[in-house]
Amino acid sequence: MPRLLILLLFLPLLSWGQESTQMSWLDNRFRVDPTVDQVSFMVKRDKESNSVVLVRPDGTKYYAWRHPDNVSWYEEQGIDIISIENPMPGPWQAVGRVTPKNKIDVLSNLRLDIDDLPSRLYQSETLKFTARLLQNDQLLTSRDFLDRVKLQVEFLEYVENPDELPEKSRPSPIILGEFADDGIGFDEYPGDGVFTIALPVDIQPGKYRARVSSRNGIFLRTFEQQVLIYPPPLTADFIQGRDQVEPHQFVVTPEMGAIVPGSLAAHIEQVDPEGKSTITQGHATGEQEGLKFTIPNIGEPGQYAWSGWLYATDLLNNRELIFGLPTKHFAIQAELQLDRNLEDFRHQQQLKAQAEEDARLAAERAQARSKAMKVIIGGNIVLIVLVVAGGFIWRKWKTKKVIAQALDEVESEGDSAEEEAKSA
Incomplete structure (x- = not known):
């Protein structure tokens, strides 16, 4: 019996070398190695129980509602996921209703690998964007953990030194999408540790900081990158x-x-x-x-x-x-029939208007022809009058000339007779 107790005491130390450790000891103890920079505890407990209390090696207690900034705590019915940056080395303990039927998974050195965004994006484009969750540089495949990881992509308008600005003056984040390892949409396989999103760049052109973070607080770290958004080409x-x-x-x-x-x-x-x-x-x-x-x-x-x-x-x-x-x-x-009737009516009105216009033009042409005929006839009459008057005047002038010549001849003959009489 003492050997069994010694074996149970040192079992955590022997099992830490694995990528993840599953424990169901009576005292819920587990050890953190000094070389670990980040660790996540996934504690499965009775569904009707409250969140566990996490006890640090020095006795400091962490609660779901009270813990330091280097701790993120996600809780739901029957499970706690606790991630710690730079954890204190040594034995930790989870106090709660963690029975032998349940377990504690210890995931060490988790790393989120994010694709680089293109430095030049276009407004309204949809980008296939991928992130990978790694443990010791290997894809993490724990479905219990992956199903609860929610990654969020947000853009913030670029300003110099935003941390130096008052909080109210800092740019507000614009959420563009969320990753999920669920095999839906652009994600190829569920539960393979690869998160893929169809990222819609529905944002005004300009310069931004792109940020990827854990929406539900499972990870503390965020990833930022500067990008430029151009108008659609x-x-x-x-x-x-x-x-x-x-x-x-x-x-x-x-x-x-x-x-x-x-x-x-x-x-x-x-x-x-x-x-x-x-x-x-x-x-x-x-x-x-x-x-x-x-x-x-x-x-x-x-x-x-x-x-x-x-x-x-x-x-x-x-x-x-x-x-x-x-x-x-x-x-x-x-x-509608009304539309057809209206169209027919409009067509008839157009035909009527065209006929009236044709009649008006014909009347104007007839009037113009009549006026022209009158002018021609009037001109001819004037011409005839002028010809007749000219002839009359010419004849009158001709008659006067003949009479004058006859008178001159008579006078000449009279003068000759007078001279002959005087000579005789």
């Missing part, structure tokens, strides 16, 4: 058909010199009023810079929605880009 337009027959159009226009020619592709989902989806895809070819393709016009009246994804390659650094297109709506109006 392309625009996308959905052009609705003008009637129930004409197809819709989708047009993507990149900025000059921003996108690799031929790299554009699009996936568009159209949802009709009955909830049925229609997928349309298109891609550029060769050295084509922009992208344009048609989308079927279902034609049924009602409210429609469309959304999708754009894919491109950044010309500056050859980085693949993904842009999410948020859901937008448009409507197709029903063609």
